[in-house]
Amino acid sequence: MIFLNEKDYSNCPVGARNNSIALGFGDKNIDFQTKNLAARFDLIRQVRLNCCTKDENDFKIAELNQVHGNTIVSVNESDADKFSEKIIDADGIFTSLRNYLLCIKTADCIPLLFYAQSSGAIGAVHCGWRGLYNDILINSADMLKYHYNANIENVIVVICPGICRNCYTVKEDLYEKFINKNIDYKNYFAAKYGDAVNDNRIVYGGGIKASHSDSPAEYLFDLKGLIKYVLFASGFRKENIRDMNLCTYENENYFSYRKNKTASRFVSFIGKL
Ligand SMILES: [Zn+2]
Structure with a gap:
């Protein structure tokens, strides 16, 4: 497990020693597969060991049934318990409550953790x-602005x-879908010709000049860049x-769906202590 917290605050993403937030990724x-309850207990145990002296029973896991959609939900006092039962279809979860570990499961997709220092809201997004295409990040920003001020x-x-971006190959139709949404998005795709990934013909933003006239069938997509x-x-x-x-594809410590079609997932999490 890797934890980014007050024990390692030179790398701490919250920018300073902060005893009130635990965040990081496994x-x-x-293996944070949906049915693996032992993994949930393991995460709670690790957070307690690494971050605080609270009783393990004080923590709750809040997670989602992730559906590659653009729905963002908030965990409020009145409905907090249902998030522990994993019944909500959504891909982003926010709260300002303490002791809920907001969890996102991935194996190549990008997990994002949010911490609004002034309002105290936190979030986790798949x-x-x-x-991305369906504006889940816009919805996340709106949630932070309008729900949590x-x-x-x-x-x-x-x-x-x-x-x-070196490992994510996509077909031309996906490239077209994105540039039809916003022409500036072309900067995050590079045409891939044959073994072009191994030479320096790869240029993002349409600057590529192939030595032959074949149309590129595939593109490299800089998902994180976009x-x-x-x-x-x-x-x-x-x-x-x-x-x-x-990179989950290159680094053996993480699960990669594209590499071996695994059903396993690792967890990224954030919680207020
Ligand atoms: Zn990579």
Whole structure:
């Protein structure tokens, strides 16, 4: 397990020693598949050991049935318990309550953790291409602004391990779908010709010049890069976005669906203590 907290505050994404937030991500040691209750207990135990002296019974896991949609939900006092029963279809979860570990399960998609320092709201979001295309990040920003009264300029965003731009190959129809939404998105795709990934013909933003006339059938997609672009456009500030720079496809410590079609998932989480 890797935890980013007050014990390691030089790397702490919240920017300073902070005894009130636990956040981080697991690895292959905890397979956070939906049915694996032992993994939930393991996470709680690890958070307690690493972050605080609270009783393990004080923590609750709050997670979602992730559906690659754009729905964001908030955990409020009155309905908090239902999030422990995993019945909600959504891909982003926010709260200002203490002791709920907001959990996102992934194996290549990008897990994002949010911490609004001024308002005290936290969030965890699952963002693959579908969620990004359907504006899950805009919905997340709106949730922080309008439900939690957060100042977006001060919100910390942690980009947990996910597939990097060298490893994410997509078909031309996906490229077209994105540039039809916004032509600037072309900067996050690079045409891939044959073994072009191994030479320096790869240029993002349409600058590629192939030595032959074949149309590219595939593109490399910089999903994390486009996520950052959309975050900046939504008012988040560059210096508050902390990319852990870990690729799930390349790094053996994490699960990668694209690599081996695994059903296993690792967890990214954030909780107020
Ligand atoms: Zn990679």
